[in-house]
Amino acid sequence: xxxxxxxxxxxxxxxxxxxxxxxxxxxxxxxxxxxxxxxxxxxxxxxxxxxxxxxxxxxxxxxxxxxxxxxxxxxxxxxxxxxxxxxxxxxxxxxxxxxxxxxxxxxxxxxxxxxxxxxxxxxxxxxxxxxxxxxxxxxxxxxxxxxxxxxxxxxxxxxxxxxxxxxxxxxxxxxxxxxxxxxxxxxxxxxxxxxxxxxxxxxxxxxxxxxxxxxxxxxxxxxxxxxxxxxxxxxxxxxxxxxxxxxxxxxxxxxxxxxxxxxxxxxxxxxxxxxxxxxxxxxxxxxxxxxxxxxxxxxxxxxxxxxxxxxxxxxxxxxxxxxxxxxxxxxxxxxxxxxxxxxxxxxxxxxxxxxxxxxxxxx
Numbered sequence: 107x108x109x110x111x112x113x114x115x116x117x118x119x120x121x122x123x124x125x126x127x128x129x130x131x132x133x134x135x136x137x138x139x140x141x142x143x144x145x146x147x148x149x150x151x152x153x154x155x156x157x158x159x160x161x162x163x164x165x166x167x168x169x170x171x172x173x174x175x176x177x178x179x180x181x182x183x184x185x186x187x188x189x190x191x192x193x194x195x196x197x198x199x200x201x202x203x204x205x206x207x208x209x210x211x212x213x214x215x216x217x218x219x220x221x222x223x224x225x226x227x228x229x230x231x232x233x234x235x236x237x238x239x240x241x242x243x244x245x246x247x248x249x250x251x252x253x254x255x256x257x258x259x260x261x262x263x264x265x266x267x268x269x270x271x272x273x274x275x276x277x278x279x280x281x282x283x284x285x286x287x288x289x290x291x292x293x294x295x296x297x298x299x300x301x302x303x304x305x306x307x308x309x310x311x312x313x314x315x316x317x318x319x320x321x322x323x324x325x326x327x328x329x330x331x332x333x334x335x336x337x338x339x340x341x342x343x344x345x346x347x348x349x350x351x352x353x354x355x356x357x358x359x360x361x362x363x364x365x366x367x368x369x370x371x372x373x374x375x376x377x378x379x380x381x382x383x384x385x386x387x388x389x390x391x392x393x394x395x396x397x398x399x400x401x402x403x404x405x406x407x408x409x410x411x412x413x414x415x416x417x418x419x420x421x422x423x424x425x426x427x428x429x430x431x432x433x434x435x436x437x438x439x440x441x442x443x444x445x446x447x448x449x450x451x452x453x454x455x456x457x458x459x460x461x462x463x464x465x466x467x468x469x
Contacts, residue, residue, distance in 0.1 A: 140192035155442035198236030210272035264302035306355030315370035320357030324371035343375035361409035
């Protein structure tokens with residue numbers, strides 16, 4: 107009888123932990139991550155962070171350390187890979203060949219790495235050990251009126267890009283979705299060999315941004331991500347919203363992040379980067395709000411903001427130009443900073459009950 111009572115109590119405890127009474131996880135800084143870099147290596151702006159299937163974490167480094175830093179240190183390589191414990195396990199990338207102002211990164215199902223550049227016209231694909239496998243576009247050539255970055259963006263080329271910001275990969279057929287991005291106002295889609303397939307998106311007016319006009323972007327098309335359901339999430343950064351489409355570009359819905367200015371476009375914007383929890387249903391959606399220097403935890407289905415953490419600042423756990431985010435298989439969140447932040451931080455999830463506020467380890 108005693109054993110039966112113990113089992114019943116344990117069952118009730120587990121049910122309570124898994125019940126709707128549990129609030130979404132809250133997060134605590136893991137100040138032990140990452141481990142120190144090799145002697146003298148210094149990173150500049152970290153334009154992206156992403157996680158592979160083995161919980162290796164990659165950050166992309168713009169190599170723009172200051173003259174003063176260069177007197178006693180040296181530029182770290184463009185692409186740095188850490189294991190889950192924070193140790194550097196690989197580094198690669200030719201500084202003269204990677205995208206200028208390297209921006210964003212993602213892995214495909216085969217653990218190949220994709221990077222873009224918001225001061226260039228290319229997207230690149232690397233093997234897990236750093237071999238260049240594919241390049242879309244030509245470095246230094248732009249989809250513009252005169253082929254240069256100073257020309258007027260055309261938003262139409264099948265061969266050229268204009269300062270792409272991010273990449274998503276369809277796990278089913280390997281199609282490459284590019285947020286193209288700074289200049290152009292489109293999502294451009296290529297097959298796995300880099301051949302152009304289709305595109306959607308155009309410049310929005312202020313009135314269209316306020317109205318949530320589908321497929322019209324206020325300014326920077328800052329990120330693109332694909333859910334397990336096959337929907338495409340696109341950061342309309344200065345439009346303060348995530349626009350959701352199907353794979354062919356048919357509009358599905360807006361997810362608003364209206365914590366910025368009352369008028370649009372919002373000069374800095376709120377919708378900088380998107381990620382999803384790793385459970386099968388992807389219950390939670392995460393948004394890097396660069397205007398407010400916070401991370402929002404949203405209910406994925408409704409788009410409602412459930413929780414927020416972070417604040418502006420230079421101390422550990424605060425953000426200085428928080429830029430991109432990634433989530434690993436254990437629920438840790440990684441935030442890469444540009445501008446004067448120039449660091450990657452990791453946050454550990456803890457579960458919190460809605461009724462008591464007490465926290466417990468979260469899985």
